[in-house]
Amino acid sequence: MKWVSLLKDFKEKVGLTAPATTTSSPSSSAAPSPFYNDINNNNAGSSSQSYFSSSSPRDKYELELDFKRHWEEFRSSSSEKEKEKALNVTVDIFCRFVKQHSNVAQLITMLVETHIFSFVVGRAFVTDIEKLRLSSKTRLLEIESLIGYFSEITEDGIQPGSNLLQAVEYLVSGPIDKQSLLDSGILCCLIYILNALLVPDGKITRQKVTSTEGESEVLENTGPDRRLEVEGSVVHIMKALASHPVAAQSLIEDNSLQLLFEMVANGSLILFSRYKEGLVPLHNIQLHRHAMQILGLLMANDNGSTAKYIRKHQLVMITFYSSEL
Structure with missing residues (x-):
């Protein structure tokens, strides 16, 4: 993903101009603050926890x-690799900062250009998920890869996937214009994630996710509890974005709206009958109902x-049928 051209196109679209580069004093830019020294220590977890519990002005x-x-650093770097690293750290700080601040909208306005930050976070999320899909032999999202992505921890103690998901959830929770997130394509991406979570045999998939816990350090925390957390965040974000007037229209280009209709229809026709036969857990029925509510x-x-x-695409009958359930 070419961040330089992507940001330029987006700024032109929303009518924003690049802010003047501020010159920081040597003392503030030469070395990381004590906060990031703590993260790089071996006891990063306990250090950062004590830091936030006793945070002062x-x-x-x-x-x-x-x-x-x-x-x-993210905006000015010419290296895509450096941009990615800087963005990971930026989003990590943002997620930690939000936990201390009750007003997310006020916090974002204080820190950064809201439209650009929302778009960048959303686009980074979409790009990572697309990489997961392309890395699969079937070119489809796989549960193990998804949960592994949201559980992965870097050498710096940062969880890029989890942080991006959490950051998007923070952004949609506040009174912030969600147009930039929709422009990033994240709602389309979330529909494909929801489709992967709603595979017909959810019980088998869940067993597979649990069984991989001891096979890879990356998948160390990919048990059912982590999956439920991811599902909860995905559903929450989708419902928040679905309330936007142009949300449905943003799903037309790649036919993800049609996929959502098909998910609801297939669930109505197949999932409920399999549940009655004891072949599908109640959890899958609940997730399907969330899909219906999003639609x-x-x-x-x-x-x-x-x-x-x-x-x-003759989707009217599907809408009628799902509304009757």
């Missing part, structure tokens, strides 16, 4: 400087913009 100020410094939110807030698309 000075600590928060240093954390803010760290965020802005790494964000500027309902999309249609309720659509203002008729996808009517032509729905008629073309």
Whole structure:
């Protein structure tokens, strides 16, 4: 992913100009703050925990400087690898900062350009998930890879996948315009993730996820509990985005809206009958109902913009059938 051209195109689209580069004093830019020294220690977990439990205004100020410094590194670097590393650190700081701040919208406004940050976080998430899909032999998302991605921990003690998912959840939870997230393509991406989670034989998949725990350090925490956490975040984000007036229209280009209709229809026709036979756990039924609710939110807030698309793909009967369940 070429961040330089992507950011330039996005800024032109939303009418934003590049901010003037601020010159930091040598003392603030030469070395990381004590916060990041703690992360790089062997006792990173306990150090960062004690840091946040006793955070003072000075600590928060240093954390803010760290965020802005790494964000500027992301924006100014010419190396894609350096950009990725800087973004991972930036998002990690953001997630930690939000836990201390009650007003997410105010925090983001204080730290960064909201539209650009939302787009970048969403796009980074989409790109990572696309890499997972392309790395699969079947070119489909696999549960093990997904949960592994959201559980992976880097050498610096950062969880890039988990942080991106958490950051998006924070962004959709606040009174922030969600257009930038929709522009990033994240709702389409989440539909494909939800489809992977709603595989017909969820029970077998869950056993596979659990059985891989001892096989790889990357998949160390990919048990059912972690999967439930991921599912909860995915559903929450999707419902928040589905309430946006242009959300449904943003799903037309890659036919992910059609996929969501098919997920609801197949679940209604197959999943419930398999549940009655004891072949599918109740959890899958609950997840399917969430998919139905997401589709309902999309249609309720659509203002008729996808009517032509729905008629073309003969999706009206699916909508009617799912609404009757």
